[in-house]
Amino acid sequence: MYNFDKEVLRRNTGSLKWDLAKNDVIPMWVADMDFETPEPIVKALKERVEHGIFGYTIADKDYYSSIINWMNKRHGWNIKKEWINFSPGVVPGVNIILRAITHPGDKVILQTPVYYPFFSAVENNGCKIVENPLIYENGTYKMDYEDLEKKLKDNRVKAFVLCNPHNPVGRVWTEEELKTLGELCIKNNVIIISDEIHGDLIYKQYRHIPFASISEELSDNCVTFIAPSKTFNIAGIQAANAIISNIKIRNLYLTQVENLGITRPNIFAIVATAAAYNEGEQWLDELINYLQNNLDYLKQYIRKNIPKIKVINPEGTYLVWLDCSELGLKGKELHRFVKDKARLWLDEGYIFGANGENFERINIACPRSVLVEALSRLERAVSGER
Numbered sequence: 001m002y003n004f005d006k007e008v009l010r011r012n013t014g015s016l017k018w019d020l021a022k023n024d025v026i027p028m029w030v031a032d033m034d035f036e037t038p039e040p041i042v043k044a045l046k047e048r049v050e051h052g053i054f055g056y057t058i059a060d061k062d063y064y065s066s067i068i069n070w071m072n073k074r075h076g077w078n079i080k081k082e083w084i085n086f087s088p089g090v091v092p093g094v095n096i097i098l099r100a101i102t103h104p105g106d107k108v109i110l111q112t113p114v115y116y117p118f119f120s121a122v123e124n125n126g127c128k129i130v131e132n133p134l135i136y137e138n139g140t141y142k143m144d145y146e147d148l149e150k151k152l153k154d155n156r157v158k159a160f161v162l163c164n165p166h167n168p169v170g171r172v173w174t175e176e177e178l179k180t181l182g183e184l185c186i187k188n189n190v191i192i193i194s195d196e197i198h199g200d201l202i203y204k205q206y207r208h209i210p211f212a213s214i215s216e217e218l219s220d221n222c223v224t225f226i227a228p229s230k231t232f233n234i235a236g237i238q239a240a241n242a243i244i245s246n247i248k249i250r251n252l253y254l255t256q257v258e259n260l261g262i263t264r265p266n267i268f269a270i271v272a273t274a275a276a277y278n279e280g281e282q283w284l285d286e287l288i289n290y291l292q293n294n295l296d297y298l299k300q301y302i303r304k305n306i307p308k309i310k311v312i313n314p315e316g317t318y319l320v321w322l323d324c325s326e327l328g329l330k331g332k333e334l335h336r337f338v339k340d341k342a343r344l345w346l347d348e349g350y351i352f353g354a355n356g357e358n359f360e361r362i363n364i365a366c367p368r369s370v371l372v373e374a375l376s377r378l379e380r381a382v383s384g385e386r
């Protein structure tokens, strides 16, 4: 029903992705898709605009039920209305919860390589980052529980930020993995902050397990962030939710929200979220098929034409982590090569932590024609052609 092949011009629309890129560079860095937002969302927003009054807003019944139904239907997770707390984004939410549950000088564990705004969220709150690097083995990543157990023993460690599914390595963590992690954290009184913003973007053979859906015990030691922003390409609308079943943790979170004076949601965020979750399912299913085809194309193309680059197979997300070790370049040098020689703006691997310096991350949520051009540019750059 939907046409994901359509190329929509985004330059000069105030697009972070396109308007900061030089004319001849294809931007494939930030997690923002080049597809039109699903029609039911656009329609609901238009109707709201037509009303013509945009006063202070509250989240209505439809808003909450849309979230509850979506989580239940797509992920088998039963959440209660009172657990849901609006946030203007996941990054602001992670900053707020860290402010709520830590004191300056405390420590927070991150599994590197990882989404880089987590680093600043920890440091913004005067805390120290403790890295629990993922183990990279046989072309995939797994958690290092032995290292984690040692680090959790430090009683200044107060929180663990989980990326589920993981950006940039693309793992969709299994129930077993999450359970082991969750139990270790509970044993050491460390709260888990689970960023599940990519949880709806899962490839066919895999299943997203919301961390807090595993058991009441894990749920009560966790704050989960969900959002329609990546799923439906509405990041500019700034809508997310913190799901918190533990009332003590929820109150700590809400006190900070109150202190910052950001208790009122954006009117368009409320409308877009409800429309997305109530009416966006067919679009999402079609999107996932399209992304799967883009991913298959990328894997085949690179295997055949750029074998020095190894694709880390993502189980979820439209972000693909590319191991460029065999190119003999790393860090800034690698990034400069990709930008100047291939004229592609990817995300540089080293910003995800030191163990990312041989990597680049590519966003494949674009029309196939754009991906085809990008890969051909990369091939020509690696083979030394212009």
Ligand SMILES: Cc1ncc(COP(=O)(O)O)c(C=O)c1O
Pocket: 030, 031, 088, 089, 090, 091, 092, 115, 163, 167, 195, 197, 198, 227, 229, 235, 239, 240
């Ligand atoms: C793991 C992860 N968390 C959060 C965000 C951004 O969230 P928001 O725009 O809601 O702050 C992104 C965007 O790329 C992301 O990949």
